[in-house]
Amino acid sequence: xxxxxxxxxxxxxxxxxxxxxxxxxxxxxxxxxxxxxxxxxxxxxxxxxxxxxxxxxxxxxxxxxxxxxxxxxxxxxxxxxxxxxxxxxxxxxxxxxxxxxxxxxxxxxxxxxxxxxxxxxxxxxxxxxxxxxxxxxxxxxxxxxxxxxxxxxxxxxxxxxxxxxxxxxxxxxxxxxxxxxxxxxxxxxxxxxxxxxxxxxxxxxxxxxxxxxxxxxxxxxxxxxxxxxxxxxxxxxxxxxxxxxxxxxxxxxxxxxxxxxxxxxxxxxxxxxxxxxxxxxxxxxxxxxxxxxxxxxxxxxxxxxxxxxxxxxxxxxxx
Numbered sequence: 001x002x003x004x005x006x007x008x009x010x011x012x013x014x015x016x017x018x019x020x021x022x023x024x025x026x027x028x029x030x031x032x033x034x035x036x037x038x039x040x041x042x043x044x045x046x047x048x049x050x051x052x053x054x055x056x057x058x059x060x061x062x063x064x065x066x067x068x069x070x071x072x073x074x075x076x077x078x079x080x081x082x083x084x085x086x087x088x089x090x091x092x093x094x095x096x097x098x099x100x101x102x103x104x105x106x107x108x109x110x111x112x113x114x115x116x117x118x119x120x121x122x123x124x125x126x127x128x129x130x131x132x133x134x135x136x137x138x139x140x141x142x143x144x145x146x147x148x149x150x151x152x153x154x155x156x157x158x159x160x161x162x163x164x165x166x167x168x169x170x171x172x173x174x175x176x177x178x179x180x181x182x183x184x185x186x187x188x189x190x191x192x193x194x195x196x197x198x199x200x201x202x203x204x205x206x207x208x209x210x211x212x213x214x215x216x217x218x219x220x221x222x223x224x225x226x227x228x229x230x231x232x233x234x235x236x237x238x239x240x241x242x243x244x245x246x247x248x249x250x251x252x253x254x255x256x257x258x259x260x261x262x263x264x265x266x267x268x269x270x271x272x273x274x275x276x277x278x279x280x281x282x283x284x285x286x287x288x289x290x291x292x293x294x295x296x297x298x299x300x301x302x303x304x305x306x307x308x309x310x311x312x313x314x315x316x317x318x319x
Contacts, residue, residue: 024219221293
């Protein structure tokens with residue numbers, strides 16, 4: 001029961017933020033134009049700053065000395081296998097287009113930044129900080145680079161014939177989230193410290209990224225769109241919350257991962273879809289509505305699925 005309550009306490013606040021944005025829009029406290037401007041603002045400023053701070057703190061010299069090669073390479077390989085599989089399977093069942101890019105990103109991209117650390121520390125205390133931070137430093141850049149490639153290829157604002165390798169590279173290096181990752185890595189490895197009068201505002205601004213993004217997403221959410229795309233969203237969410245983490249846990253258990261390391265991998269593969277997937281899809285010419293539905297539904301259902309995974313793995317003695 002404690003694991004279930006813990007999962008609820010992690011997920012419910014995020015879901016309530018989404019609901020707050022929806023209610024504010026229905027009560028006309030905010031308009032569609034304000035929400036769209038706020039979405040662009042989050043994508044270009046608070047969210048990149050949050051990623052910069054996370055990457056920078058991960059790659060300071062202290063964590064590099066504790067680098068767990070097997071854990072990181074296994075997580076990296078798992079993510080790549082999931083992405084390649086989706087690139088093959090999704091276009092078979094969905095005509096290539098803006099929705100295809102949003103589906104692929106929505107299924108592979110976990111909200112590891114928000115859920116990873118609290119879930120892992122809830123199970124193993126402060127000892128979970130190091131493995132989660134190591135994976136953050138690798139996962140965040142991979143998620144964002146792949147997202148740019150996928151969303152560029154399937155963008156409705158560009159024809160297939162106009163997409164080239166140069167365009168994809170250009171989009172990668174002008175994406176504020178990827179630039180933030182690169183800057184965070186450089187600053188972290190060089191161990192550059194900022195004065196307190198800069199550090200404190202940077203920390204405070206980075207904290208508004210997730211709540212503001214969730215409220216904006218809630219404000220732009222449309223129930224009619226969910227009903228129109230219910231089967232597509234349901235399959236995507238079940239793939240994200242059940243199929244992928246179940247397959248991952250079977251493989252990782254066979255590889256010998258146990259307790260803290262297995263819990264860290266569970267947090268990576270079983271957590272709901274990242275809020276950033278909605279923001280990037282909306283800003284890169286893909287289906288932002290489908291992305292929002294996947295984020296909302298996976299966030300709501302993850303309390304149950306995460307509890308079942310934790311309970312099952314603990315009862316079998318793996319956690």
